[in-house]
Ligand SMILES: [Zn+2]
């Protein structure tokens with residue numbers, strides 16, 4: 497299973513400030529192989545254009561959503577990928593509410609939507625994958641929305657994707673800890689410039705990552721070959737990619753960058 501990072505930034509990156517060749521992160525989104533999209537954000541077509549891959553999303557058949565913050569969920573992106581195409585959106589009912597608000601009932605009606613529940617988490621099969629929607633520790637202000645982390649398996653390999661969430665909620669952890677996860681993508685919104693930051697209640701800091709990583713290793717959770725990555729870095733809370741790389745190297749964690757492709 498391949499994972500391509502289409503965007504690795506938090507919501508404070510500005511696409512209008514993009515300069516080709518300069519360090520930049522788009523809003524967080526990732527593509528599993530070429531057919532399962534995690535988070536239909538507003539910057540994914542910019543990624544395809546800049547990388548001269550206009551057909552990049554032609555084979556996307558399913559989309560899953562972590563939550564409906566605008567850096568992760570863009571109704572126009574969903575419409576482009578799903579309306580009149582063989583592509584299904586899977587997520588909380590909040591996704592549908594957002595679509596109806598932004599696009600109106602007629603345009604929303606052209607989008608195939610499947611509601612999924614994270615409480616209790618019910619795994620479902622989509623395409624050749626098994627997907628577990630698990631609660632994240634994050635909030636969109638919609639009291640009915642259940643924000644999510646995901647486990648995605650293809651029958652052989654297992655991926656964890658957790659952007660956005662502070663820590664991992666207990667009920668989700670009780671499921672994740674027993675799984676043979678091969679690659680884990682944790683969020684790292686807060687970097688060197690945001691130690692002891694107020695965002696710890698909804699995002700990870702470097703200190704939190706260090707604690708989690710040390711604990712994962714101490715108890716040998718996950719598959720023996722598990723590898724760790726971070727994504728969702730805030731522009732204003734980090735210095736630069738190289739500094740983050742150096743900080744995380746002793747923890748054996750790789751910071752993702754836009755366009756990075758990993759073999760799970
Ligand atoms: Zn975000």
Ligand SMILES: [Zn+2]
Nearest residue numbers: 563565634660
């Ligand atoms: Zn968010």
